[in-house]
Amino acid sequence: MEHMFEKNCTAVAQFIPQGLSDVPEVSVVLSLVFPLIYGVTVLANLDMTALIQVRSQLHTPIYFFLNHLSFVDFCYSSTIVPKILANIFNKDKAISFLACLVQFYLFCTCVITEIFLLTVMAYDCFVAICNPLLYMVIMSPKLHMVLVSGCYLCAIVCSPIHLCLALEIPTFSSNVIDHFYCDLPPLLSLACSDVTVNKVLLFVIATFKESLSIVIIFTSYCLFLSPS
Secondary structure, three states, rough: OHHHHHHOHHHHHOEEEEOOOOOOOHHHHEEEEEEHHHHHHHHHHHHHHHHHHHHHHHHOOHHHHHHHHHHHHHHHHHHHHHHHHHHHHHOOOOEHHHHHHHHHHHHHHHHHHHHHHHHHHOOOOOOOOOOOOHHHHHOHHHHHHHHHHHHHHHHHHHHHHHHHHHHHHOEEEEOEOOOOOHHHHHHHOOOOOOHHHHHHHHHHHHHHHHHHHHHHHHHHHHHOOOOO
């Protein structure tokens, strides 16, 4: 039995995402709904970014953060949705191993950046409400540039760690991903080798990021909701 299991393990050149549904009727509905949702998302985020850039009245810290949040959301959507749409319309759902890793890396970078941007925006709201007279002094252009740069830097540092966890998998039991895009947990579930360390590291890093963001956001809201 062990020999048969080992025989099925191999390095893969491409993956095949299962997609959202194999039911023809559902696929037809998705082919109509998803392009519409994606189009609205892209236009809304690009319009928001353009509006903030051209209106000088919106050149404030909160809109500066919102500008970057819209940009990240646009990149976030554009990383996975085009391939999902292609898989809905085409019978060939294959994605190369390299393209899969690139998609995962970009997706991971956008998600981490978005998490920290939301955290920074919570801090910005705290300063605006609790220290309104000193708001423009505290949230100086230099500080909000540092905060936004820190969000991108954290994502750039954390994403390669997740990517390395995927690259550590030498062989896979199958090239069919039970998901609609390339993500680390589905890839780990296909690994033939022991990926316990990979899963533990993934859990620790993800828990640290989420916990840090939740604590900062929760603390900010508690401070400006509590009586002075």
